[in-house]
Amino acid sequence: MSVWIGIDLGTQSVRAMAVGEGGEVLGAAGRPLTSRRDGPRHEQDPEEWWRALAAATREALRDVPSSLVAGVAVAATSGTILLTDAAGRPLTPALMYDDRRADADRVNEVGAAVWERLGYRRMQPNWALPKLLWLLRDAPEGAEPRRAAHQNDFVNRRLVGHEVPTDLSNALKTGVDLIEERWPAEVLDLLPPEMLPEVVRPGTPLGVVCAQAAAETGIPAGTPVIAGTTDGCAAQLGAGATRIGSWNSVLGTTLVLKGVTKELLHDPLGVVYSHRAPDGSWLPGGASSTGAGALTRDLPGRDLEALSTQAAARFGRGRTDDGSPATGTGWPASAPVTYPLVSRGERFPFDAPDAETFTLGEPADDVERYAAILLGAAFVERLCFDYLDLIGAPVDGEIILTGGATRSPFWTQLRADVLGRPVTLRENAEPALGMAVLAGGDPSRMIRTRATVEPSHTDLREPYLRFVAELEQRGWLREQAARHARERTAR
Template identity: 85%
Template sequence: MSVWIGIDLGTQSVRAMAVSGDGQVVGTAGRPLTSHRDGPRHEQDPEQWWRELAAATREALRDVPPEQVAGVAVAATSGTILLTGPDGRALTPALMYDDRRADAGRANEAGARVWERLGYRRMQPNWALPKLLWLLQDAPAGARLAHQNDFVNRRLVGHEVATDLSNALKTGVDLIEERWPSEVLDSLDVPAEMLPEVVRPGTRLGVVCAAAAEETGIPAGTPVIAGTTDGCAAQLGAGATRVGSWNSVLGTTLVLKGVTKELIHDPLGVVYSHRAPDGSWLPGGASSTGAGVLSRDLPGRDLDALSAQAAARPGPPASVTYPLVSRGERFPFDAPGAEGFTLGNPADDVERYTAILLGAAFVERLCFDYLDLLGAPVDGEIILTGGATRSAYWTRLRADVLGRPVTLRENAEPALGMAVLAGGDPGRMIRTRAVVDPSGADFTEPYLRFVTELEGRGWLDPAAARHARERTAR
């Protein structure tokens, strides 16, 4: 029996999972990570990544015979970088995915044509290339760029490694030509010799060296496979890998990721695409709405009890809340000044609860309407993951609002996605827990009222609002 190791190197923890060919989790472990935050600053110690990764893999493999281990892949947070020396040791702290001390002006001026061609139009200050330019101001000679998983992959194999296209996206890699855009980076005075080679996710980088084997418990000689960002890893773990299929992750916020044959160009720049291991495209976007509003607006309440009470009440919710976790929206529209609101007058906590759930479902539907406007195929399987799937009431509500069956997986963790990428068979390793059909409830009128409100506030583009109405009328 072969076993593949998937590692999810996140913000708050690192998680290792050993998965057999039939999808059985035969070992798992996690270790916490510490962040250092101060205003726009968010740093971590790269050495802690390695220490805790090694501890997690040792525990996850405690009961796995060494001869069964067939491969390992690592996912990491998108846009997290540091500088290393030629020996792979950290020269700087890691600037995390949401560190905003850099300015994106120079990167956007120099790379405007390339970013336009790649579909995302512009970089944000927390993207990796602006942060790299910021680090270069004090960089010692010989410094090299490393993304979060590059740092640990180098330790695993014991020599320099290539980076993957997924993690290199926010550093400006040309995903169409699958190379660094030298003309842009030269104009920004980024030394070519500091950049790693670029490969597709799923490419073999080397094998676990003896020193790493001793620390991690991963057998020496185990193939090390180029991974992806955490979002793409979750998509792989959910099994959203066919053209037209989508993974909708609803937790604190809402994230959608799908599969297309062609690169999607978004005039608003709220949708951008990764490159899949097979060369197809993985478009997606992240909303600022989600379940995070529940803990803010209904602190200390028993959400399971609220779901049970909501399910016992007749008819659909009478009110709807735009559940913005923080000021400003990112997807399906770009509105830095957007704020949450409620249409209707919830009479009690149950109605306040259902208004939030309905609003999140409406945003999810609007995201699909916008993706359809851009020409993305949205007719495939919709797989729901994230904390919201623990509520059967919310899952049914989302199916009703979408008017589509939705699929729930037994396990859709990023670590599982990396185990699949390391060489496992997704057809056997990814298991379906349930398919939830819509009940037939009609949400057309409140959905269109919600769309009109967003448009009237000047946040939702009129063309997107019009398309949502047209698509609803089909």
């Protein structure tokens, strides 16, 4: 028997997991991380990443024989960056994935042709390359050599004890050419020489755990260290969405979709961008600003589980979330619908910086307010797939649902009904599991299906089209995308 270690460096915590050949979790542990936030500023201490990782892996491996450990891989937040010295010691705090103090004008001016060729058209201020320039702006002339390090580069170096390449997934937002798999001249012209690490595909061996790291982390010395990915790609790997046309839809605080295509997608809006998979295929995706976060904002202090059971009884069919029979007759065409933005502005399936939440109709009580948010989130998810189909992405494969929303059978059934497709639920789809798979595990054995939910006969086309028309009328959804959504709904 072999055991693989997957590590997920998140925003709020580090998660370590030891996974056996059949997907059994033999040990798991987490440690919290702290952030410094102030308006657009969001920083973390890189040394805290290492301390938390070491504590989490020691606990996760407490009952795992060291002779069984076969590999380790690390996932990290996309776009998080810092500067280190030549020995890998941090020279700056880490600017996290959503730090927005930088300006992207310079990188978009210099690299416009490259970003266009790579399909995402432009960089955002919170991407890693603009933040690197921001970190360098006050550096004195003649300062010691500096290295750019993504979040998992920093800890991978500690694991192996020497400088390591970065992976294409984490390097995407630093401007790597994903087609040529190298740094383009436009990026190299913006930065000091020798600042950027070499680039390899996720899944590439980086070295082995050194003696010092073994003593601190409990990971046996000599364990292969494998190049990881961003956390979103890790979750996709953990969900098993790796075949052309398959998609992982993650609905938690916000909604994120990631799929697999044979060819690189080019999105005229730039709201969809693609990572490169270990096998050379493409992993397009987009992140909406809508999601379950609207529930805690709009229904503060309410018992959401009780509201879910009541909504299932009123609108659902079959059984409610607590297992009792549902007495509802389905969704009326005039059911209230909320566009559940968690924060101002939308990123996917359209670009609307000024978008704000709204509700169509008047909910009669908290149960209807709750149901309106669930329905709106399901409609946004459907619209994402309509938009992906419009730009040429294959969307006919398996749809795997993960994230906190899958804890509600009622919401899961609603999403299947809105999509008009079966949806798959996994037993475990954590990013840490995805990294255990990438470290060398067999995905066909390690990724287990919990259930497949078939769509019912509930007809939600009319309220969906009413929702699409409202987004178009407000000027957020372009006419072509709205027309395509209507055409797909009529099929």
